[in-house]
Amino acid sequence: MTVTIDEIRKAAGEIHGEVVRTPFVHAKRLSDILGCELYLKLESQQYSGSFKDRGALYRIKNLTPEQRKKGVIAMSAGNHAQGVALHAKRLGIPATIVMPETAPFSKIERTRALGAKVILSGETLDDSRKVVDEIVARDGTIFIHPYDDEFVIAGQGTIGLEMLEDQPDLDAIVVPIGGGGILSGISIASQSLKPGIKLYGVEANLFPSMSQALKHQPATSGGSTMADGIAVKEPGKLTREIIDQRVEEIFLVDESQIETAILTLVEEQKVVSEGAGATGVAAIIANAEKFKGMKIATVICGGNIDARMLSGLLMRGLMRDNRLVRIRTEMVDQPGLLAKISRIIGQTRGNIIDVMHQRHYYDVPAKMVEIDFIVETRDQEHVDEIITKLGDESIKTRILSSRSTD
Numbered sequence: 160m161t162v163t164i165d166e167i168r169k170a171a172g173e174i175h176g177e178v179v180r181t182p183f184v185h186a187k188r189l190s191d192i193l194g195c196e197l198y199l200k201l202e203s204q205q206y207s208g209s210f211k212d213r214g215a216l217y218r219i220k221n222l223t224p225e226q227r228k229k230g231v232i233a234m235s236a237g238n239h240a241q242g243v244a245l246h247a248k249r250l251g252i253p254a255t256i257v258m259p260e261t262a263p264f265s266k267i268e269r270t271r272a273l274g275a276k277v278i279l280s281g282e283t284l285d286d287s288r289k290v291v292d293e294i295v296a297r298d299g300t301i302f303i304h305p306y307d308d309e310f311v312i313a314g315q316g317t318i319g320l321e322m323l324e325d326q327p328d329l330d331a332i333v334v335p336i337g338g339g340g341i342l343s344g345i346s347i348a349s350q351s352l353k354p355g356i357k358l359y360g361v362e363a364n365l366f367p368s369m370s371q372a373l374k375h376q377p378a379t380s381g382g383s384t385m386a387d388g389i390a391v392k393e394p395g396k397l398t399r400e401i402i403d404q405r406v407e408e409i410f411l412v413d414e415s416q417i418e419t420a421i422l423t424l425v426e427e428q429k430v431v432s433e434g435a436g437a438t439g440v441a442a443i444i445a446n447a448e449k450f451k452g453m454k455i456a457t458v459i460c461g462g463n464i465d466a467r468m469l470s471g472l473l474m475r476g477l478m479r480d481n482r483l484v485r486i487r488t489e490m491v492d493q494p495g496l497l498a499k500i501s502r503i504i505g506q507t508r509g510n511i512i513d514v515m516h517q518r519h520y521y522d523v524p525a526k527m528v529e530i531d532f533i534v535e536t537r538d539q540e541h542v543d544e545i546i547t548k549l550g551d552e553s554i555k556t557r558i559l560s561s562r563s564t565d
Contacts, residue, residue, distance in 0.1 A: 203462025217314030237266025306338030307395030316344025339398030388435030
């Protein structure tokens with residue numbers, strides 16, 4: 160089989176009613192900020208939390224009765240794992256998932272909860288592949304590849320059908336790349352329906368495997384990235400050919416850009432995305448001039464972000480915007496000092512979140528006390544007002560932050 164628009168239409172018919180036809184929303188606030196007309200395909204709204212439901216289901220539906228009895232196996236950092244586990248369980252097929260030991264806890268537990276046998280091995284998907292190959296050779300289990308499979312590509316291509324059905328006059332689509340399955344499928348579907356539409360890919364700059372493969376550059380992929388869903392060291396062979404023929408450009412985004420995109424989606428669009436799912440938005444923000452005045456779309460391909468990670472990112476975002484600051488004060492240790500400083504901060508409408516006394520450290524003079532206040536503020540101007548008011552009362556202060564050397 161060669162993936163064609165007809166095969167993608169067939170996939171759409173076969174998975175209809177068994178996966179979510181996800182919302183395709185106009186990101187009005189982001190559009191205003193970026194000067195374009197931006198639409199978000201919310202694949203984070205699939206039951207498993209990612210687009211992987213589509214390709215996994217279509218691949219499983221095309222197994223023979225004999226293959227179903229042998230069961231299926233997949234390697235995944237989490238999203239493909241959940242897609243395979245979900246639909247294998249629904250169809251009564253045994254499923255084994257090999258996941259890197261570094262996979263987020265939330266994805267591991269959700270995969271187990273869906274009924275799959277989970278094996279943790281290695282640090283990357285490439286390490287997991289070795290275990291998969293051993294099990295396939297030993298037991299004859301059917302391998303469901305996360306991206307380099309024509310049925311999987313066709314299943315992911317149904318996203319492109321839906322996008323063009325809802326917004327047929329799109330100028331461009333920006334899609335995250337791990338192994339390249341979702342971009343391959345969407346590019347075939349969208350360019351078959353609208354030949355002039357431009358496709359762009361985006362990778363985490365720690366894992367530029369597809370862009371390096373297409374440029375015949377030495378592979379450098381590796382490291383710890385927030386975009387674990389697209390942290391692939393070796394792209395697919397099928398997907399590489401498709402992307403080489405159809406994709407205009409591949410953008411690279413760094414960790415700070417991914418973090419900013421996650422926070423922007425939460426604050427501006429009330430959309431929760433995992434790191435990989437936000438890379439399309441990160442690339443559009445970083446290349447806003449290229450897309451100015453255009454009608455463009457990107458896929459929020461997954462929403463399976465660890466709650467602890469999301470909480471930390473939100474707090475870091477508040478600190479970066481000076482809406483949460485740590486103010487260190489230093490004065491002679493005397494009764495009423497804490498009340499005095501608290502009163503001044505309160506009068507300026509600062510909201511004290513936490514207070515920390517430091518009397519016993521060697522670098523604090525014996526008659527002095529350092530008190531740190533974590534304060535919720537409106538903006539930098541509000542912070543300056545608080546510091547000025549404290550200074551007017553002869554209270555020595557300084558701001559501590561992640562960039563501070565104190």
